[in-house]
Amino acid sequence: MANMVSFDRLSEEEKHARFMERIAAGEKIEADDWMPEEYRVALIKLISMHGISEIMGALPEKEWVPKAPTLRRKLGIMAKVQDEMGHGQLLLRVAEDLMKPYGKNREDIMQDLFSGDLKFHNVFHMPAPTWGDAGLIGWLVDGAAIITQTNMLHASYGPYARALQRICAEEVFHAQHGEAIIMALTEGTQEQRAMVQDAFNRWWESLLMFFGPAQASTTGSSKQDVTIKYNIRTKTNEELRQDFFSKYIPRALSIGLQLPDSTMHFDEESKMWVYQQPDWNKFKQIIKNNGPKSKERLRLRQLSYHNNEWVREALSPMNKVV
Amino acid sequence: MMTIEELHTNPAYQDALVDLLYQLADDDFIVAYRGSEWLGLAPHIEEDVAFSSISQDTMGHATMLYELLESIGEGDANALAHARKADERKNAILLEMVNGSGTYLQEPKYDWAFAVVRHYCYTLAKTIKMKSLQQSSFEPLAQLAVKINMELHYHLLHWKTWFTQLMKIPGESQERMVAAWDRVMKDMKGVLALGSYEEDLVKYNVMTNETQLMHSWMQEMQSLISNYHLPIEVRLKMNSGNGRLGEHSKDLEDALNTLSSVYRIDPTAAW
Amino acid sequence: MEAKKAFYQEYEVFSKRTYKSPFQHQFSLLAPNEEIAMVMAQENFMRREPVVDIWVVKRSEVRKLDETERFALQRLDNKQYRSTKGYGYLKKKWREYEQNMLDEKEILSWGGDGKQ
The missing domain is CATH 3.10.20.520 (Phenylacetic acid degradation B)
Structure with a gap:
């Protein structure tokens, strides 16, 4: 390849071969570089879903921002939810640059969200009815997110890897913010302890679903093969779920929580956690925006989008008067 | 200069000071609460992030002020923020008003023009107060004012940018902004009001008087209006009542119910 | 739209x-x-x-390089004459004259009387 005269004159096959060479060598692909259509499409799907999930993920926690029980907790959860929005910003910027060749931008992402074409993560369709949920989301949902995101820190796509670098650094604060709320509750009154166990039970199935089904056949589609082929991530859904169990089950038990799945145990021979599968049909329904809070949260986003339409129209450089 | 230790030697000074501290703390607390309700609902994601920082800073200022009250014997800072009833609160009524119809969880129809105008007008007033308080005879407050003032530069720049841009664009944008301006003017005087201890505050050099505050505020605003050729006039009024005297609207009661809902489950528990 | x-x-x-x-x-x-x-x-x-x-x-x-243009950034590793690497033998020579070599570390420490 070193004697190449012009990249543009290469055949598609040669471009593809060079692309695979670059990612095999650990080079990072940048936004304006040539990339296989399959790679671009997989990245757009993965990153726009990741980004919009951060934005939608701010909503269940946002519920608890004004209600947080002390001044310190009010500040902490505000900063945490702000970060979620911030992560959404970083990720959507990465997705938007990938969509540019199709003439799409953030406006289209929002429209895709409202039409149901762009899905958001299963956990953010669920209710968060108590302060215990606010803590549990911070601790375990963010914990699960850390597991999947750190798995992609070395992704072949440079802008995504760089966004994840920023995100994971902030997730460390999120995890500790969640742990702090949970520990204050488990070390507190009986009512406070019950609040945590209750939230744990409520979130258990969603946490299992978080990593997606082990095989594509379970739900009919999965991005995991393509993303592994192109060095976007390295571990399978099940490997990530097992990592999550290994890190968090012992911690949950140590602070006196009971596992919602009484059959769950670690199998010494296979070195795997054995657990009861969640209802994957329910999962399919949830991510199709048929979860308990899907409609309500979409409505919130839609309303804010429409209420502020005049601002975007007024400031559009196409209405140049300023 | 007055210190915390010497306060008890002058009860009149202490009464006036405590009243002022409640005004400052309650103003920041409730306006930061209103800001936090906006989280996730701003015109675009970048602004959501920026606005949230301002709400956090402001809640941080409220926290420092409640802690100062705690240190002069008014009780636990968290209780001061969460457990006081509406008629004990000293914030200006303008700052407790809802962001729009609906709640932050159900059908929020929030008005960005009102948010921009209210926050800009408030930040300008706060900046002027902090400037005066840097000379305060109460030393801990003078020091706090220096700190708070540091963060106000950004708040002011941020809101001024939105304010001047949206106010200048003819059509819907200007109409909404002028309408929001008129609404804010109707109660802006309440933000600059100093309550029933004004005389003592001035007498003991805790801070400057109300007339001076209003004069400075109007002067600053007037120069902005002429520099940017904005289609508005300054007319300070206090139509809805004087929050400094404990007069408040139902909006405040609703807000207090929400913001203390977890705290009230068990005020003695550690959260 | x-x-x-x-x-x-x-x-x-x-x-x-x-x-x-x-x-x-x-x-x-x-x-x-x-x-x-x-x-x-x-x-x-x-x-x-x-x-x-x-x-x-x-x-x-922002004017960015495209993928072809980025090839223009490559260069051979034969330019020791541009760096101190090509003059490393001076250290030994100065030692013969019982002097220390004025290397990068030494020279960059001169500004500001050793203060950072």
Whole structure:
């Protein structure tokens, strides 16, 4: 390849071969570089879903921002939810640059969200009815997110890897913010302890679903093969779920929580956690925006989008008067 | 200069000071609460992030002020923020008003023009107060004012940018902004009001008087209006009542119910 | 629709962490104009770190290398004459004259009387 005269004159096959060479060598692909259509499409799907999930993920926690029980907790959860929005910003910027060749931008992402074409993560369709949920989301949902995101820190796509670098650094604060709320509750009154166990039970199935089904056949589609082929991530859904169990089950038990799945145990021979599968049909329904809070949260986003339409129209450089 | 230790030697000074501290703390607390309700609902994601920082800073200022009250014997800072009833609160009524119809969880129809105008007008007033308080005879407050003032530069720049841009664009944008301006003017005087201890505050050099505050505020605003050729006039009024005297609207009661809902489950528990 | 889409202009954000440090690229953001871009910059990308200065640059004003042009960045590893590497033998020579070599570390320490 070193004697190449012009990249543009290469055949598609040669471009593809060079692309695979670059990612095999650990080079990072940048936004304006040539990339296989399959790679671009997989990245757009993965990153726009990741980004919009951060934005939608701010909503269940946002519920608890004004209600947080002390001044310190009010500040902490505000900063945490702000970060979620911030992560959404970083990720959507990465997705938007990938969509540019199709003439799409953030406006289209929002429209895709409202039409149901762009899905958001299963956990953010669920209710968060108590302060215990606010803590549990911070601790375990963010914990699960850390597991999947750190798995992609070395992704072949440079802008995504760089966004994840920023995100994971902030997730460390999120995890500790969640742990702090949970520990204050488990070390507190009986009512406070019950609040945590209750939230744990409520979130258990969603946490299992978080990593997606082990095989594509379970739900009919999965991005995991393509993303592994192109060095976007390295571990399978099940490997990530097992990592999550290994890190968090012992911690949950140590602070006196009971596992919602009484059959769950670690199998010494296979070195795997054995657990009861969640209802994957329910999962399919949830991510199709048929979860308990899907409609309500979409409505919130839609309303804010429409209420502020005049601002975007007024400031559009196409209405140049300023 | 007055210190915390010497306060008890002058009860009149202490009464006036405590009243002022409640005004400052309650103003920041409730306006930061209103800001936090906006989280996730701003015109675009970048602004959501920026606005949230301002709400956090402001809640941080409220926290420092409640802690100062705690240190002069008014009780636990968290209780001061969460457990006081509406008629004990000293914030200006303008700052407790809802962001729009609906709640932050159900059908929020929030008005960005009102948010921009209210926050800009408030930040300008706060900046002027902090400037005066840097000379305060109460030393801990003078020091706090220096700190708070540091963060106000950004708040002011941020809101001024939105304010001047949206106010200048003819059509819907200007109409909404002028309408929001008129609404804010109707109660802006309440933000600059100093309550029933004004005389003592001035007498003991805790801070400057109300007339001076209003004069400075109007002067600053007037120069902005002429520099940017904005289609508005300054007319300070206090139509809805004087929050400094404990007069408040139902909006405040609703807000207090929400913001203390977890705290009230068990005020003695550690959260 | 087009007017609404145009609200989202792309800006690149650069910042300096300390007075001594060079500007560093942070990330990109969307804003309708550079004034709004400027008031978004710090809180979006530098919430937790010190900043002493910020630049925002409209993305369309940045001239970037394309993939072919980036080949122009390659060079051979035969340019020791440009660096101190090609003059390393001087150390031994100076030792013969019982002198120390004035190397990079020594020379760069001269400014400011050894104070940082």
